[in-house]
Amino acid sequence: MERMEKDDVVTGAAPGSQVSGSRGLFLSRVVRNEPLCREHFRLVLEVDDFPPAAPGQFVQILCAEPNELGWTQGAFIRRPFSIGGLRRGGRRCELDILYRALGTGTRWLSRQRKGEPVSVLGPLGRPFEIHADREIAWLVGGGIGLPPLIWLAQTLSAAGRRAVAFCGARSADFMPLTRVAGVEIVGEQPVLAFEEFASVGVPVITATDDGSLGAAARVPDVFARYLDQHAGQISSAAIYACGPEPMIRATAQIGLAHGIPTAVCLERVMACGMGTCQSCVVRVHDAAAEEGWRYRLCCTDGPVFDAREVVWD
Ligand SMILES: Cc1cc2nc3c(=O)[nH]c(=O)nc-3n(C[C@H](O)[C@H](O)[C@H](O)COP(=O)(O)OP(=O)(O)OC[C@H]3O[C@@H](n4cnc5c(N)ncnc54)[C@H](O)[C@@H]3O)c2cc1C
Ligand code: FES
Known part of the structure; x- marks a missing residue:
């Protein structure tokens, strides 16, 4: 494989900047899937033409056999995983996913072998903002x-x-x-x-x-x-x-x-990962709201939030 370069887009987002919002559905291939410790695995997926992404963003992985379009028969819900690293070489991109095998989906993932297809939707969510004035x-x-x-x-x-x-x-x-x-x-x-x-x-x-x-x-x-x-x-x-x-x-x-x-960077149970199902709410302060707070969505307004915004009960 040609040499993989770190994505030069991944210097994080500058404060207040908008994320491009570019995302897609990709049929990736497993490059490596190996145990790291008890219950945790490191998965490396190879994807073509993956859009620019930055730390804090995540992908939704279909933890079931995909068809050639990346979908599956039946209504299996995708699972969210943070992107743990990203390298590019030409059109090809390697994504690192570190995951804990604890339930149906992640145990399925742990059985995938080199070369097998895995359907990936992403990149999703807002990344970390890098504070330029904080060295x-x-x-x-x-x-x-x-x-x-x-x-x-x-x-x-x-x-x-x-x-x-x-x-x-x-x-x-x-x-x-x-x-x-x-x-x-x-x-x-x-x-x-x-x-x-x-x-x-x-x-x-x-x-x-x-x-x-x-x-x-x-x-x-x-x-x-x-x-x-x-x-x-x-x-x-x-x-x-x-x-x-x-x-x-x-x-x-x-x-x-x-x-x-x-x-x-917060976690919520996420079904769609794209702002549709409303399953992933986070309470944030809002002086204009009657109760002093309102809901935001972890998948599209987050998963990264400024700690000052969040209502910490
Ligand atoms: C933005 C984000 C990033 C994440 N990044 C990682 C990561 O890098 N590595 C990692 O191992 N895990 C990560 N998770 C958690 C991961 O999504 C869940 O562990 C996974 O969905 C469990 O799927 P399962 O089918 O194996 O478990 P299930 O059999 O469905 O359930 C087992 C447990 O996982 C929880 N869970 C199930 N579905 C979700 C869901 N959609 N979102 C969150 N929790 C869920 C359940 O409450 C239950 O406690 C992340 C979650 C979010 C929201
Ligand atoms: S996961 Fe569906 S709205 Fe956030």
């Missing part, structure tokens, strides 16, 4: 929230920006990252090396619930400790968070308390 990015993620942050780390690094990642999981065998040798200490915290971040020079501070990898703590607590030790960087930093909702909420509260621009 440091703190990426805070947990479990299956890590894929968009991996791509964001690659993108920021390609743009010459500094980033530090804070990655959490239940235990070492649920961490969907590839461990490579090397430990260094930043402040009082051990920094472990993972290929996905180390390859672009981004240090990773790790936390697991049971202490089997990195600190025995929740990732927002580890992040808060780091912030105390690096308070001088607060005015030059922005936070990008993705993962389980309690983790995102705690991270958003830290960001908001310190006045740090904080973007959160």
Whole structure:
């Protein structure tokens, strides 16, 4: 295969900019589909003519046998997955998907082998906005929230920006990252090396619930400790968070308390992924509304939101 280049469109979206909205239905082919750890897999799909995309955006994958047009018989609903990386070579594009095999659709996905067709709809949703005036990015993620942050780390690094990642999981065998040798200490915290971040020079501070990898703590607590030790960087930093909702909420509260621009990538159950079914609502503040809030759609207004917008109950 010809050399694949990182997409130069993926420098993220500038604040306030509009995403092109260009999307399509693609019949991709499996390049690789391999276990990463207990329950998590890394899937690489090859797609022709995939539109420009940026970290934070997602695709809807048909987790069932597609016909030659990319549809299937019956009413199987597509499943949303963040794009965890994207490389281009001529017309061809490779998409990285990191997924946890937990239900009917993802277990079907885990059985797909090299060369098999997979129907992909995308790219969908709004990506992370990169804050041009904030030279440091703190990426805070947990479990299956890590894929968009991996791509964001690659993108920021390609743009010459500094980033530090804070990655959490239940235990070492649920961490969907590839461990490579090397430990260094930043402040009082051990920094472990993972290929996905180390390859672009981004240090990773790790936390697991049971202490089997990195600190025995929740990732927002580890992040808060780091912030105390690096308070001088607060005015030059922005936070990008993705993962389980309690983790995102705690991270958003830290960001908001310190006045740090904080973007959160949220998950909702999504049927259409394109603003039609209304299944994916997120409550946002709205002073003009009678109750002080209104609904927005995670699939088209998000999945990335400014933490200040979201109603955190
Ligand atoms: C924007 C977005 C990005 C996502 N990115 C990733 C990712 O990169 N990797 C990853 O592993 N997972 C990701 N998810 C979650 C992923 O979509 C669900 O794990 C997947 O749909 C489960 O499908 P299933 O058929 O295996 O499970 P099911 O058998 O349908 O259900 C198992 C569990 O998954 C939840 N679930 C089912 N359908 C959805 C749905 N459409 N959206 C959200 N949750 C659902 C159910 O509530 C249930 O708890 C993302 C979700 C969203 C909304
Ligand atoms: S998933 Fe259908 S409107 Fe959002």
